[in-house]
Amino acid sequence: MKEYWTWLASVMGAVVFLQGVLHAVFPAELRAAVARLVARATRAFSPYCYFDVTETEGMSTNEIYDAVQLYLSSNAAPAAGARLSLSRHHNASSFTFGLAASDRVHDAFLGAAVTWEHVVAPRQSQGFSWRPLPEEKRRFTLRIRRGDRDKLLPAYLDHILAAAAEIRRRSQDRLLYTNARGGAMVDARGSPWDPVPFKHPSTFDTLAMDPDRKSAIMADLREFAGGRAFYERTGRAWKRGYLLYGPPGTGKSSMIAAMANFLGYDVYDLELTEVGSNAELRKLLMKTTSKSIIVIEDIDCSVDLTNRATAAAAPPKPPARPLASMDDHDAAGGGGGAARSITLSGLLNFTDGLWSCCGSERIFVFTTNHIDKLDPALLRSGRMDMHIFMSYCSFQSLKILLRNYLDLPDSGDAASGAVMAGLESWIDAAEITPADVSEVLIKNRRNGREEAMEELLAVLKSRAGKRRPSPAAAKEAGENEEEEEEEKRALESPKEGKEQSAMDEQIEETEGKKQL
Numbered sequence: 001m002k003e004y005w006t007w008l009a010s011v012m013g014a015v016v017f018l019q020g021v022l023h024a025v026f027p028a029e030l031r032a033a034v035a036r037l038v039a040r041a042t043r044a045f046s047p048y049c050y051f052d053v054t055e056t057e058g059m060s061t062n063e064i065y066d067a068v069q070l071y072l073s074s075n076a077a078p079a080a081g082a083r084l085s086l087s088r089h090h091n092a093s094s095f096t097f098g099l100a101a102s103d104r105v106h107d108a109f110l111g112a113a114v115t116w117e118h119v120v121a122p123r124q125s126q127g128f129s130w131r132p133l134p135e136e137k138r139r140f141t142l143r144i145r146r147g148d149r150d151k152l153l154p155a156y157l158d159h160i161l162a163a164a165a166e167i168r169r170r171s172q173d174r175l176l177y178t179n180a181r182g183g184a185m186v187d188a189r190g191s192p193w194d195p196v197p198f199k200h201p202s203t204f205d206t207l208a209m210d211p212d213r214k215s216a217i218m219a220d221l222r223e224f225a226g227g228r229a230f231y232e233r234t235g236r237a238w239k240r241g242y243l244l245y246g247p248p249g250t251g252k253s254s255m256i257a258a259m260a261n262f263l264g265y266d267v268y269d270l271e272l273t274e275v276g277s278n279a280e281l282r283k284l285l286m287k288t289t290s291k292s293i294i295v296i297e298d299i300d301c302s303v304d305l306t307n308r309a310t311a312a313a314a315p316p317k318p319p320a321r322p323l324a325s326m327d328d329h330d331a332a333g334g335g336g337g338a339a340r341s342i343t344l345s346g347l348l349n350f351t352d353g354l355w356s357c358c359g360s361e362r363i364f365v366f367t368t369n370h371i372d373k374l375d376p377a378l379l380r381s382g383r384m385d386m387h388i389f390m391s392y393c394s395f396q397s398l399k400i401l402l403r404n405y406l407d408l409p410d411s412g413d414a415a416s417g418a419v420m421a422g423l424e425s426w427i428d429a430a431e432i433t434p435a436d437v438s439e440v441l442i443k444n445r446r447n448g449r450e451e452a453m454e455e456l457l458a459v460l461k462s463r464a465g466k467r468r469p470s471p472a473a474a475k476e477a478g479e480n481e482e483e484e485e486e487e488k489r490a491l492e493s494p495k496e497g498k499e500q501s502a503m504d505e506q507i508e509e510t511e512g513k514k515q516l
């Protein structure tokens, strides 16, 4: 045994000595060149061919790398002994499995076996770059048999892209992107958007609005999402625009979240005040992905599109004005100061122009509290396909909120009959937003369902002030005859007629919708 250890020590000593001699005689470059030559020679005689999918392509992110990572983490079988890295994004609800450095997974497509290897190497030198580069160079290497090449490429990669998109859509962790740090700033991967997991719980089920209008919007969205063939056949860009308008607290933002949850799309929340020029706006658009909702909230006041360049130079900043007219078209592409401003034509190009088609299956949503302040160019037929008015809380909406917050069945319950009739009679006159109704219900629900509803009724009555409750329901609620006389008079007034016709126009559809 002793001889064995002596022999082992001398062999190891000889190896270390030889290694030292090798290092001293041959410089590092020569050794690397020999290693490359050997690898190339091995590959030349290998029955396989190899393809690298790098994490970044030039200055920007490689879409295929992300897709491969997602696809492999859920589809492929890790090779025996492979070590999966386990991670969870900040705030995400589920874990993500990834391949650790140098590990392999096997997959099969159309009967052909393939192997993926994850290669991670430290970045040699930063070199000159406008932005910081990741410290490591990462890539996936695909190994396939030479004979399978024509069969697998590009069909296998198309399959991976489609599968990855579907996995992301199915997973609850969709992303909410913001451009809050300014359109000109990009991250290490070249994207001007900052993503965070999108976890808004609003759905069409919890959204309080008239059920018929809700169904119409859901049908429209469904038709859009499944409309690839239609858009291809008609030569239209696969995008759709919605304008949500109405008083604060009527559910415009909740509607956007419900749309995203319904379709499983990512949301890009575009902060216009952070965008310095039309060129920046275009860049932001180019960096959005398909199957996404691009949102501009409070479009009437987020930016003064008339002459931002001059406005910025003259403090104090004037309040935002209606969107600029089409006259400022020249400023969109002009040089000098004009190029540093964002104009209405730039915005319209963003939603409508050639650049808006650089992705597909995208929805644009604008919200405003004051539709009358918007430039007609934005409202013109075909620009925004659907105008959706988010109104004060109606009785139908109220029933949804009572179900959500107090667990009250849609048909009501035995104890709540009288108070329901009261709520029905006062809800329209109170002109209360769903947000305010929610507040009252949240505050009072721990005192029990009946008390919360009583409290809400009291709030409705005090809000209604001199306005009268609705006549039909007032009868049910046992209002006296004198009040009924007043209600008749109120009904005959032209104001009431106007309000009714406004309600009738709650959903306006433009030609784009009719063609569908």
Ligand SMILES: Nc1ncnc2c1ncn2[C@@H]1O[C@H](COP(=O)(O)OP(=O)(O)OP(=O)(O)O)[C@@H](O)[C@H]1O
Pocket: 206, 207, 208, 209, 246, 247, 248, 249, 250, 251, 252, 253, 254, 255, 369, 390, 433, 434, 435, 436, 438
């Ligand atoms: N239609 C609705 N259905 C259900 N909840 C609603 C509705 N409208 C408002 N809410 C509740 O009120 C809160 C505020 O609503 P939301 O932010 O969607 O209103 P908004 O119309 O976007 O207001 P703003 O114009 O001020 O942006 C929501 O978090 C939600 O709880």
Ligand SMILES: [Mg+2]
Pocket: 252, 253, 254, 297, 367
């Ligand atoms: Mg909002």
